[in-house]
Amino acid sequence: MKIDYFKVSEIKVSYTDKVKASERPQIGASKDAAQIFKHIFKNCIQHHEEFYVMLLNRGNKVLGVSCISKGGISGTVVDVRIILQLALKANASALIVSHNHPSGNLTASAADLNITEKLKNACQLIDLSLLDHLIVTDESYLSFADDGLL
Template structure:
């Protein structure tokens, strides 16, 4: 092997993990109800897209259910959005979140969860158990109202 080929075998990428929380602890909003989660989500949603395309977001929470951040995970089309569990949990791990609340909008205004919504919630709840990240709720958001899986007894055990 020539020297150039040998050197290229030893090139590897480095990964750097950085997290900065600029909001002081005492200024974080504590989420005590699905209504508070909905208010935070609605305030962070681009109102020009809420009734147009489906998007998936998560609220990242600390141990006292204080909101660390809102993160947009994915944007889809008019009737579907693919939320990648790897992206969801990578985001939660990076922010040191101990809990998350899932949320996506239904541009149609229909608050009924689909089977895909229920299946994804189960999958993420199970994944969260492995990582000690509680998946506390899943909200379906519209511009006028919301539906909480937790409030309606739809969260998997």
């Protein structure tokens, strides 16, 4: 069997940083991350669910934010592998995830708790820190870290 090595796909991994290190916001508490996420969710907060990841460096400065999924009124699908892929691409040391609840309900569902646990375990395998999972509504937010759910 003859193998044509010129027909093998090249895999390219890249991350482009467009913000100076001195200009990156620093996350010191859940309220800092919640303010950023609330701004991100402004166009969907009461309409449909979206799930985002915030990638942080060792100094808890924001490297970037990326949308993981957009869903319907009562849920969205989250793939842990996509989150980890983004974190590895950006050389992140930590991450915070967030999604909105269009209903305004700040109670974490069983699905919310399950994906958080799954992501936490996956992060531990590659020495990433999952710092928090925030549920954001139009009026407030729930921090899994602050409430002992992480």
